[in-house]
Amino acid sequence: MSEHAGERPLEAGIRTDLRQTMSYGAYLDLDRLLSSQHPVSRPEHHDELLFIIQHQTTELWFKLVLHELRAVRDHLDADDPARARKGLARVKHIFRTLAEQWSVLATLTPSEYAEFRGSLGSSSGFQSHQYRAVEFILGNKNAAMLKVFDSAPEGQAVLAELLDSPTVYDAFLAHLARRGHAVPDEVLHRDVRQAWTMHADLVPVLRAIYDDTEAHWPDYATCEDLVDIEDAFQFWRFRHLRTVQRTIGFTTGTGGSSGAAFLRRALDLTFFPELYEVRTGIGASAQVPPPAAV
Numbered sequence: 001m002s003e004h005a006g007e008r009p010l011e012a013g014i015r016t017d018l019r020q021t022m023s024y025g026a027y028l029d030l031d032r033l034l035s036s037q038h039p040v041s042r043p044e045h046h047d048e049l050l051f052i053i054q055h056q057t058t059e060l061w062f063k064l065v066l067h068e069l070r071a072v073r074d075h076l077d078a079d080d081p082a083r084a085r086k087g088l089a090r091v092k093h094i095f096r097t098l099a100e101q102w103s104v105l106a107t108l109t110p111s112e113y114a115e116f117r118g119s120l121g122s123s124s125g126f127q128s129h130q131y132r133a134v135e136f137i138l139g140n141k142n143a144a145m146l147k148v149f150d151s152a153p154e155g156q157a158v159l160a161e162l163l164d165s166p167t168v169y170d171a172f173l174a175h176l177a178r179r180g181h182a183v184p185d186e187v188l189h190r191d192v193r194q195a196w197t198m199h200a201d202l203v204p205v206l207r208a209i210y211d212d213t214e215a216h217w218p219d220y221a222t223c224e225d226l227v228d229i230e231d232a233f234q235f236w237r238f239r240h241l242r243t244v245q246r247t248i249g250f251t252t253g254t255g256g257s258s259g260a261a262f263l264r265r266a267l268d269l270t271f272f273p274e275l276y277e278v279r280t281g282i283g284a285s286a287q288v289p290p291p292a293a294v
């Protein structure tokens with residue numbers, strides 16, 4: 001035991017001269033990362049750093065989500081569902097982490113936020129091209145959104161590329177067709193620039209998978225992964241809505257929307273309507289016992 005119980009001696013082998021080798025800070029470009037927070041409130045408000053870091057950490061996670069979902073789409077195109085499912089599982093955990101992260105921002109009171117909200121001008125998360133890119137690659141496409149990024153050409157280019165590309169769901173359904181499922185031709189040859197809308201004749205194809213999970217386990221498991229992804233993404237939207245309501249109530253947004261009411265409508269959107277509809281059918285066929293005679 002060292003003579004100072006509260007001190008841990010440096011081991012002889014620990015590297016301290018990092019002048020000629022890559023250090024932690026150099027590898028992570030920490031100088032740039034940790035000097036990228038620029039509060040605009042004057043005098044600087046204590047809580048603006050929280051506000052900035054909450055957004056920047058979210059955008060870093062969005063960057064990883066896009067990296068993983070592009071790879072998921074490639075794995076499905078290559079008919080490698082095992083690797084696709086590994087990427088979907090990682091994205092699920094990222095969205096659960098993001099949903100939990102809202103608890104940090106919830107420590108910002110309405111009064112504190114009101115003290116620097118005016119400094120934000122018309123900037124808004126509505127102008128997050130990565131959030132929009134996640135919606136696009138999962139299927140909530142909307143070409144009108146690209147106009148928001150006329151002054152951000154790099155972000156706009158990311159969205160334009162994703163607008164023209166198949167979604168993760170498109171890739172999955174094409175994969176199911178190659179595995180012999182009777183995915184309708186109109187689905188396989190749809191205009192991928194359009195937002196996904198319900199294809200009723202896809203439901204029985206998915207129903208056949210859910211009715212015999214043993215025979216179709218990998219396909220069933222990937223369906224459930226996609227449902228997990230939608231649930232986790234919606235939960236993020238819901239906690240954002242609740243954070244908005246607790247900090248600005250029903251005030252109009254800096255981005256020009258009606259605020260909470262506008263955000264609430266996103267909760268009605270769905271990436272994979274058929275994967276939810278198939279459940280309704282399963283529930284309907286269950287033998288519900290008649291009400292007991294009174």
Ligand code: HEM
Binds near residue numbers: 113247260
């Ligand atoms: C005090 C905290 C926050 C408030 C009051 C707030 C408020 C709003 C409001 C009112 C909107 C609607 C657009 C507008 O008119 O501005 C919006 C959109 C959005 N915000 Fe926030 N927000 C907060 C935190 C965050 C954080 C931390 C993120 C993380 C990136 C974020 C991301 C977004 C996104 C992606 C949208 C677009 C959502 C959609 O299109 O449905 N917001 N926010």
Ligand SMILES: N[C@@H](CC(=O)c1ccccc1NC=O)C(=O)O
Binds near residue numbers: 125126248253254
């Ligand atoms: N739209 C928010 C402002 C806001 O939250 C915000 C401002 C700058 C950057 C990101 C933001 N987050 C979400 O919109 C509001 O109306 O208070």
